[in-house]
Amino acid sequence: MNDEQLLRYSRQIMLPSIGIEGQQRLLDASVLLIGLGGLGAPVAMYLAAAGVGRLTLVDFDQVDLSNLQRQIIHTTDRIGTPKVESAKQALTALNPEIEIECIGHQLEGDELSAQIQRADLVVDACDNFATRFAINAACHENSTPLVSGAAIRMEGQVSVFPGKPGSPCYRCLYPENGQVEDTCTANGVLAPVVGIIGSIQATEAIKCLTGAGSTLEGQLLILDALHMQWRSLKLKADPHCPVCGTG
Amino acid sequence: MIKVLFFASLREQLDEASLEMEAEGLADLGAVLMRLRERGGIWADVFAADQTVMMALNQEMTGTDTPVQDGDEVAFFPPVTGG
Numbered sequence: 001m002n003d004e005q006l007l008r009y010s011r012q013i014m015l016p017s018i019g020i021e022g023q024q025r026l027l028d029a030s031v032l033l034i035g036l037g038g039l040g041a042p043v044a045m046y047l048a049a050a051g052v053g054r055l056t057l058v059d060f061d062q063v064d065l066s067n068l069q070r071q072i073i074h075t076t077d078r079i080g081t082p083k084v085e086s087a088k089q090a091l092t093a094l095n096p097e098i099e100i101e102c103i104g105h106q107l108e109g110d111e112l113s114a115q116i117q118r119a120d121l122v123v124d125a126c127d128n129f130a131t132r133f134a135i136n137a138a139c140h141e142n143s144t145p146l147v148s149g150a151a152i153r154m155e156g157q158v159s160v161f162p163g164k165p166g167s168p169c170y171r172c173l174y175p176e177n178g179q180v181e182d183t184c185t186a187n188g189v190l191a192p193v194v195g196i197i198g199s200i201q202a203t204e205a206i207k208c209l210t211g212a213g214s215t216l217e218g219q220l221l222i223l224d225a226l227h228m229q230w231r232s233l234k235l236k237a238d239p240h241c242p243v244c245g246t247g
Numbered sequence: 248m249i250k251v252l253f254f255a256s257l258r259e260q261l262d263e264a265s266l267e268m269e270a271e272g273l274a275d276l277g278a279v280l281m282r283l284r285e286r287g288g289i290w291a292d293v294f295a296a297d298q299t300v301m302m303a304l305n306q307e308m309t310g311t312d313t314p315v316q317d318g319d320e321v322a323f324f325p326p327v328t329g330g
Contacts, residue, residue, distance in 0.1 A: 039330040127330040152329035155255035173308065174326065179299040184329045194330070220308055222324060224255040227264075231254065231322065234307040 001027070005097070009051050015212075022210035023051060029209045030054040032115050034107065034135060035125035036083040037061075038184070038194030039149050039201065041073035043123050046202035048091040052209070054099040055091065056115060059083040060106045070191040108134065116142045121208055123201055124148045129174065129181050136170035139163050140243050145208050146170065149201040152182055154190050154225040156197035159235065160204050160216040167217060172238040193225050249315055251279065254324035257300065260293050270317040276302055277311035279321055299326050 001024065006013065009023050031052050033040055036059040047055060063074040063086050071083075078086040084102035091100050107115055116122055116138050124135050124146060132148070139146040140163055148170055149158040161169050200221070207213050220233045239245050248267045258264050273279055280302075284294040294300065303322040304313050315321065 035330050037330055125330050127328065129328050132328065150327040150330055152327050153256050155325070155327060157327045175299075177299070179326065181326070181328045187329070189329060222254065224258065224324075226255070226259065229254070231303075231324075232306070233303045233322070236307070 005051075008095075008097075012050060017212035018206075018210055022212060025210050026051045026206065027053045029120045030056070030118060031205060031209075032056045032058065032119035032122045033125060034058045034122065034131070035127060036071070036073065036087045037067065037125065037127060038070040038189060039125035039151060039198040040123075041071045041087070042195050042198035043125050043149075043202045043205070044087050044091055045073055045094060046199065047123075047205060048095045048098055048100070050202070050206055051095065052098065052205075054101065056101040056103065056119065057084045057087050058103045058107050058115075059087075060104060066185075070189060070194050072195070106131075113138045113142065116144050119144060121145045121147065121205055123205055124170075125198065125201065127183065129176070129179070132170060132174075133176055136161065137243050140169050147201045147204045147208065149197045151194045151197040151223075152184055152189050153187050154193055156193055156223040156225070157220060158197050158200045158204070158216060158223075159220045160208065162208075162215070162217050166237055167244075168235045168237040169241060169244040171243040172241045173220060173235060176242075190225065193223070196223060196225065248317065249273065249279065250320045251283070252320065252322040254322055255327075256325050257293060257323055261289060270315065270319070273315055275311065276304060276309065276313050276315055276321060279315060280311060280323075283323075300324070301326055 012018050013023050029052050061083050063078050073090045074086045082104045084104050088100045143163040145163050146161040220235045222231050249270050252265045300323050
């Protein structure tokens with residue numbers, strides 16, 4: 001690290017659980033971030049600011065006026081711009097030292113798997129079950145840690161799936177039963193709720209990458225922001241899980 | 248008695264944070280769901296058979312076939328996928 005980097009990251013380096021070693025791990029790390037909406041916005045900004053060396057941003061959508069109430073990485077003058085490009089502009093302004101790659105289409109199949117193989121960690125900040133199941137299966141296949149968050153209305157959920165044998169995966173939590181999903185378009189979402197959940201995802205990602213502390217592995221953290229109540233629920237691997245199950 | 252908690256938008260829809268239920272005759276979490284459904288009105292809608300609700304028994308995620316007993320705490324909350 002040069003002097004400028006030491007200064008830029010000084011407030012993090014001084015944390016005993018991060019230190020120079022932890023900061024170097026972040027600089028050497030590569031994160032695949034899927035979704036540049038309400039959750040992805042704070043995740044991207046915090047990971048870029050914290051000095052994650054390479055961020056690969058994935059989103060097929062363009063910035064829309066109705067996004068700006070909560071997707072704080074985008075701006076009014078970038079309405080119509082691909083979200084990944086809009087995000088890259090904001091992140092480059094925030095931290096020009098890091099490498100940012102943009103994928104402006106939906107990642108599927110082999111391409112998804114290839115991108116996951118290049119990454120040390122995946123952050124799922126998307127907004128639908130189909131993509132979440134695909135990301136989970138590919139992360140499990142590649143033993144890549146997955147930080148998963150979701151938010152809607154005034155509630156949210158977040159967990160970490162480390163991709164290790166014996167630990168639960170996203171599919172242990174949610175059945176793939178074609179259930180109807182609530183969307184923010186139809187149900188609304190309070191602006192800072194995605195910020196709360198996204199900030200926790202960024203925190204968990206940094207801890208996974210640096211080895212600091214303990215993560216939300218084996219727990220589902222759920223938020224009821226209307227009453228500002230949190231619950232932490234134990235989550236065990238389902239032996240019959242079609243993705244990670246053993247029997 | 249079994250303590251039943253409702254979280255997030257379930258709590259809002261039901262206008263109820265928690266209730267207590269006699270454990271007698273309740274074999275598993277599916278039976279708890281059924282008894283809630285039988286309250287009718289909004290309860291029947293929220294806990295209808297085609298609605299997905301998530302559930303935890305004594306702060307551990309689980310499913311409808313998990314047995315329940317006197318003194319247990321059951322929590323119900325909605326699935327969330329938005330972002």
